[in-house]
Amino acid sequence: MSFEIDQTKLNAYQQQLANEPQAKVLERTVTKNGILASSYDWHAAVESDPTFSIDLDTGDVANQKQSGRCWMFAALNTMRHDMANKLGLKKFELSQSYTFFWDKFEKANYFYENVLNTATQSADSREVAFLMATPQQDGGQWDMLCALIEKYGIVPQSVMPETYSSSKSNEINTVLNKKLRKDAITLRTLVANHSDDSQIDAARNQMMSENYRILTYTFGQPPVKFDFEYRDESKQYHIEKDLTPQSFFKKYIGWNLDDYVSIINSPTDDKPYNKTYTIDMLGNVVGGRAVKHLNVEIEQFKQLAIAQLKSGESVWFGCDVGQSSERQQGIMDLNVYAKSELFNTDFSMTKAERLDYGESLMTHAMVLTGVDLVDGQPTKWKVENSWGPKVGTKGYFVMTDAWLDEYCYQIVVNKKFLPEDLLKAQAEEPITLKPWDPMGALA
Structure with a gap:
């Protein structure tokens, strides 16, 4: 049944509005404020x-500034609270830029995995359209941060500080999503042409190498080894040399x-x-x-x-x-x-x-x-x-x-x-x- 708005209905709506006792006052208030x-x-x-x-x-x-890393900040904050209490640290943060780098890198590979798993579906299928709408983004969930830490560990913010794009992620998201959509075309074409696994893996490997380069230019290269030095609330100086991100997490956070x-x-x-x-x-x-x-x-x-x-x-x-x-x-x-x-x-x-x-x-x-x-x-x-x-x-x-x-x-x-x-x-x-x-x- 069709419902058209005609003049009779409009007249009724206008009359109902006129019967509202505060209509004029509220119109002035809302239009102004x-x-x-x-x-x-x-x-x-x-x-x-x-x-x-x-x-x-x-x-x-x-x-988190102009980025969508709230999930990452919130998770690292819960760990920071525990670590700061244990070590007597007044002002201290874990590096959100470090986990951001690896999240972007791994999300690209995860996207390729989903592209290949849906490669035989038409481009307008709901699953493929869902993937292409946002190949990757800043957001995440707790388990996703755990997956990153279990693989890459974490580091203090002093070791991998914020950059322009970690604090303002719109530019890197635009570039990375453009590239991932282009890569999706390549991968889907390889599948359509019945390419073997070695050909697909070679293409995917090249794509990931390019992603690593883009992310390194954007966030800086993640540290492999570093020294951790700090002063506690009693002004005592501490230093530990030659830590890895995994050994830092194990020693200073230590959560299972x-x-x-x-x-x-x-x-x-x-x-x-x-x-x-x-x-x-x-x-x-x-x-x-x-x-x-x-x-x-x-x-x-x-x-x-x-x-x-x-x-x-x-x-x-x-x-x-x-x-x-x-x-x-x-x-x-x-x-x-x-x-x-x-x-x-x-x-x-x-x-x-x-x-x-x-x-x-x-x-x-x-x-x-x-x-x-x-x-x-x-x-x-x-x-x-x-x-x-x-x-x-x-x-x-x-x-x-x-x-x-x-x-x-x-x-x-x-x-x-x-x-x-x-x-x-x-x-x-x-x-x-x-x-x-x-x-x-x-x-």
Whole structure:
């Protein structure tokens, strides 16, 4: 049935607007100030006082600048917190540029793997179109960083500092994606021409050599050996010579990354709770650690995060940061903008509906460093962001518990905090989801 907008309908719409008692006032307000300023509710700031019953001291925030490395910053920050406490370091960062280099390099190879696996499909198939839309990007997930560290280790930022493109990645992404799409044409043509594996491998090897050169010019060549020197809070000087990235991680971080697992909350019908999931074509290191999520109910999700915070360890988490959040003040509150009241329109959806219908997915990763418990229940959470100290409270945000319920999708916790039933569920083989599933979104 067709529904055309005719003059009768327009007259009715105009009359309904005229019957709104505050229509003229609101028109003047929104046209002058915009939607967010006009719907801002100052009560949210009052309720988001940055005081918490559990509050980890994690030092100064980092700044990802104009890059999409939040997942990387958040993960390295959780490790940095632990290392800084052990060594008595006041100002210290792990090199995000080092992991960025290897992520770009490995993502290129992972892209080629997916191109070859889909080479017999037509170029307009959904899988191929999905691959070509964004051959690689800055974003990632916890398991992807673990795959990089397990293969390449990590280094201090002093050994591989930031460059123009690590802090402002648009140019390298444009160049690299153009090249990867061209390489995809070459690989698909080789398959179409029935080339043997040796010919395809030779072409792919040349492509990867070119990628290494491009990334080295952009980020600098990653160190193979280096010296680590620092002064602790007592001003004592320390130096260790001839470290490798792998030996540095083993000695100064020392985490068993297999102990840390991804927990998600996705209340959609296609993902029963207490089951594990992976996503087709999602990853970065061919042959490396795969992405794996255990889906749990929101109350258990939060209790796992609280348990890790109580132990003194921060928590990596992923969320949809653009929803109902005020960036400058660092407030994440469902009531910070009263848009439904402003427009007299119901915008409400359930968490599952937002996921199913494309209204929300994970867009950003940060770190939980505190929580306010009242009668044992969380009311608000302290969040370490990676947008520098000029937003929030010196870079820290306040997230209400109600906001977490609706817009947080992932945390990473040590397996020791999982009860026996979840440990057993986490060990199961994952169900594979489609490449475009919202749980495959990259922070």
